[in-house]
Amino acid sequence: MTQVVRRLTKYTNDVLVILKNKHHATNSDIAQVLRDTYSDVSDTTVHRVTQRLHGDGLIGLAPPTKRGCLRYDACVDPHDHFLCDNCDNLRDIIIAEEVKKQIACEMDDCYFDGPLVIMGMCKKCQKRRK
Structure with missing residues (x-):
């Protein structure tokens, strides 16, 4: 997958750091950590950021949770x-x-x-x- 380089916003940078630390996380997991810094960040914003990062090849998809929630992966290489x-x-x-x-x-x-x-x-x- 080719990586597209775009300007990274404060949210995208933080999402990448959160995912690097957690290795795997749902949008809900990411939003919970983001709200420590950005109390007003919406679930929609987190969803848009993770979708864009995944689409750009900067984060991968991991197996979903038991409840069927998307789970993102810091590692984009097949594993x-x-x-x-x-x-x-x-x-x-x-x-x-x-x-x-x-x-x-x-x-x-x-x-x-x-x-x-x-x-x-x-x-x-x-x-x-x-």
């Missing part, structure tokens, strides 16, 4: 994710090419070209359950 079924936490992971080939073999050599999402339970949730 895989681990998603906790319990707390909905999302982490970047690297799945080795050999493992991807083995998965393809198990699926009668189906071809997949996108990122994989592995679901399970994170360590924090495992500890809480004990």
